[in-house]
Amino acid sequence: MAPTLDTVFAALADPTRRAILSLLLEDDMAVTDVAEPFEMSLAAISKHLGILSRAGLISQERRGRVVWCKLEPGALREASVWMQGFGQFEAVNLDAFEKFLEIEFAQFPGRSAPQE
Amino acid sequence: MAPTLDTVFAALADPTRRAILSLLLEDDMAVTDVAEPFEMSLAAISKHLGILSRAGLISQERRGRVVWCKLEPGALREASVWMQGFGQFEAVNLDAFEKFLEIEFAQFPGRSAPQE
């Protein structure tokens, strides 16, 4: 399944996957480290990473035992272009963005917003 | 279900629903008119409109027999803000947007891109 608007938006429609993307905004991470803040099984996180990967939102590279996950923000461009056609949004409001990240992460135990 | 990033992205993850939004970019429309370009049943379109409505992407107002559907582009703002945090996208490229609309609409019979 090639990355399409379908797969990108579907991938973004899950709070766990959005939280994973926020994590990867900090830094590249191994699958195990991505899974650490979440209360679900490693296998579940692995599935989520597969969905993000097939959507083109992250890339995964195996080095030894460890699979490194890297954010690929470029995949959001098509989706962003599509959305922006529906309204004139003001320039990026980073305060609003950080607030969103905090809200998104409030539900996950053991950590606050990822950017600190 | 209040409009959230979950519901907005999930609503956008379906090509029929994106095509409906593109239709409504032209003008407000009755449910029957929204359904006309599509090959599926009216009930299916009604369901899609319900999903778009609950996501806050459209509003529906009954006037007499007719339910008028209106694009509510403001609901995309939160989602747009969220996405833009992941990359610096250039200003809106309207050419690219029109190209997307054409691709999106190529699959539906009896009409070309909605903006003409």
Add this chain to the structure above:
DNA sequence: AGGATCGTCAACCGTACGGTTGAATATGCG
């Protein structure tokens, strides 16, 4: 080699999705 760690695969479960059809509910019109 042997054991621990990293990650995925496979099978399963419950629920939701996208679609259908047919009946039901309004509303408008002659």
Add this chain to the structure above:
DNA sequence: CGCATATTCAACCGTACGGTTGACGATCCT
């Protein structure tokens, strides 16, 4: 009133999703 139009509701079907558990294949370390 009585019929046509507009829209939704309800029940159903097949498939996919989000999660689990347990087994499996790699890789590193001693």
